[in-house]
Amino acid sequence: MINKIVQSMADAMAGIKDGSTVLIGGFGAVGQPDQLIEALIEQGAKDLVCVANNAGNGRVGLAKLMELGRVRKIICSFPRSAGSVVFEELYRAGKIELEIVPQGTMAERMRAAGAGVPAFFTATSVGTILAHGKEEREFNGRRYVMEHALKGDVALVEAWEGDRWGNLTYRSSGRNFNPVMAMAADLTIAQVSHIRELGELVPENVHTPGIFVNRVIHVDRGPAWA
Amino acid sequence: MINKIVQSMADAMAGIKDGSTVLIGGFGAVGQPDQLIEALIEQGAKDLVCVANNAGNGRVGLAKLMELGRVRKIICSFPRSAGSVVFEELYRAGKIELEIVPQGTMAERMRAAGAGVPAFFTATSVGTILAHGKEEREFNGRRYVMEHALKGDVALVEAWEGDRWGNLTYRSSGRNFNPVMAMAADLTIAQVSHIRELGELVPENVHTPGIFVNRVIHVDRGPAWA
């Protein structure tokens, strides 16, 4: 019997290696796999490359992982926000690398990795400093830059429901980056608010099919998110 | 009030021009917009380029459109099947052009058109006669061919439910090419088995958001499909 549901965070994090590229879902707090990030802090892997839309907030979660010196590089679209204090400190001190990527390009680069497309062209960033060093090319009279697939060793995603085959659904705007990250990593770990019996999810309305998911763990996010 | 629901096939077909590239959904009979194809036959546009997985069956639908001499070229993955008699006749007589495209490449080329990606790389067809004339390139030690976006002037799609904003859901394996075609055309026309009130479709489970759909028409496909 296929059973991707794990019972402990230690099992969920097993085998994550130093030097991994870790894709972390969420858009701000929404759809962010908080408990998996905490578990990764606990697990100990270091020298990580983290891919996330934001560069952490306050001194918890991703910010804490960075503050502990475990993140070598961050790839994101929006590093600078009111609460990104840890990132700012580390970055100014030259203790963390940054690759800034337009948000849509970041999503598409991961979707490409998941879909077996090593590179694609986009008009986004043409004529800007973010196009520096990128190959440019004209199609039908318009200029485009070539972007490469962005693959993860690990993806940490947050979902609303999950079953033992790894099928996931997302709630509302909590979907965001999670489905593209799930398909772009070798090891995808999902924290879900609700475990469902196999067959309970409507086949037409599975948002991430289990083929993209390796481990599922139940996390009660508390009354505000219930 | 936005209302994409039209009441007649004449309204559904209005404005389709000679020379159009027409994307036609479906995989065999499943998810195929039969009534829209009949209406296109009625409407009269000619010199068409049709994109569909198959090159028609028997002497109805797409096969009839071809038999009437209205199709200049067909782009498909599987032209030859037991029932593709009209295509075979026309092709042997040099009366129709054929572009044969691997099925996944065909789907991805339309998805690319819908997503503003003019070209992408894939390993599919490398080292085969279908790679002839295509640019090849190596990424991480593997060879890929460059494929271009495939855009439609018109898409004819079949869906299970639709509302006045153009939101669609699909049933079972009837989804197939329909969502990618819907996003890849300037004018997307959907035949739906059921019209729903705005707000009746579950927001998490809309399969094609209305942004990709221009016209919706109700078609009763009969008891077998109800």
Next chain:
Amino acid sequence: MQGFDRKGMAARLAQDIPEGWIVNLGIGIPTMVGDYVPLEREVIFHSENGILGMGPAPAADKVDPWLVNAGKQPVTLRPGGSYCHHADSFAMIRGGHIDLCVLGAFEVAANGDIANWATSENDTAPAVGGAMDLGAGAKRLWVIMEHTTKDGRPKLVEQCGYPLTTPAAVKRVYTNLGVFDVVPGKGFVVVDLAPGLTLEQVQSVTGAPLHTQ
């Protein structure tokens, strides 16, 4: 010179959005535009975090923690709205399916260049978000911003001094002093001035020639 206040600017822009358009509103003043499109005029608001058919902010006691806009503020979903993932959401943007994007800006140049994400080449960790995708992908880009900086320097300029977000993308600019089309080969063309202002007054705080229609 005062002209419109921020609400007035947002209301002025909102007047020009016809029913049926799909519109993405950036963070800041652009977000306020939504408040001035009456619900009965059906304009479909898109948010790049995967929302199509976004509605206004909820009452304080009706906040849904799962539902935020691109600025991470609580919002609602209108009947007919739907959710999708980030790659699909930006396919809508990059694929040219968004009728209008409204962004704020540091500067807009007479050729339509927009700079709105980094304040200098030396700003080594700027936050680009979805601005470049929106600038390059939407069918039309309108900017809404104050006409000058806080210290009085023009924000409509001959050439942007800040790093570009997207070249030659802006079609129209709404400021506290007026509305200006960006016409290729010509530059800024006055559509409208705020009540009581003269062309000369507005020209005096603009860094590029203002043409009349």
Next chain:
Amino acid sequence: MQGFDRKGMAARLAQDIPEGWIVNLGIGIPTMVGDYVPLEREVIFHSENGILGMGPAPAADKVDPWLVNAGKQPVTLRPGGSYCHHADSFAMIRGGHIDLCVLGAFEVAANGDIANWATSENDTAPAVGGAMDLGAGAKRLWVIMEHTTKDGRPKLVEQCGYPLTTPAAVKRVYTNLGVFDVVPGKGFVVVDLAPGLTLEQVQSVTGAPLHTQ
């Protein structure tokens, strides 16, 4: 030489599919493989027309016209199964998420080349379907086919005569006469022969050297 019949070939291959694999079965003999994987051994069958978790054919009175496999035959969906669109379905294939693809073939060469879609360069309207995507994308490609053509010519060859589907892709071949690994730099290596057959017998109808392990 007879060896396995088609059912026997399908059953032999089915033995080698472990629980948990995601498997795409091509049209023809490959489709029959599914009948020999017991439901309690959970193997997830993928069909390129957007089905993950496909089940066996339904009873004649339970046919659902909406639910067909890649060969357009009626099938069922297992609990846990799901549907997706064609681009997502081929993302699963192209992205290397399918553990195993089983295809039929006209020829397989000693270097793993497969030819299964066009019978000559002059076949101007051949049907490729998803074969090239599957050949290039699946984690491993196994072929199931008769060992020789109807008129006795070998289908395991030094070099394919027919147009290729995918170069150097086949990892293993199941025929009526045995099971053969394709080992890079070596060629065909015998895993198993059908009961009662000798290596010499099978070699005599094979167009490339058969190695032993």
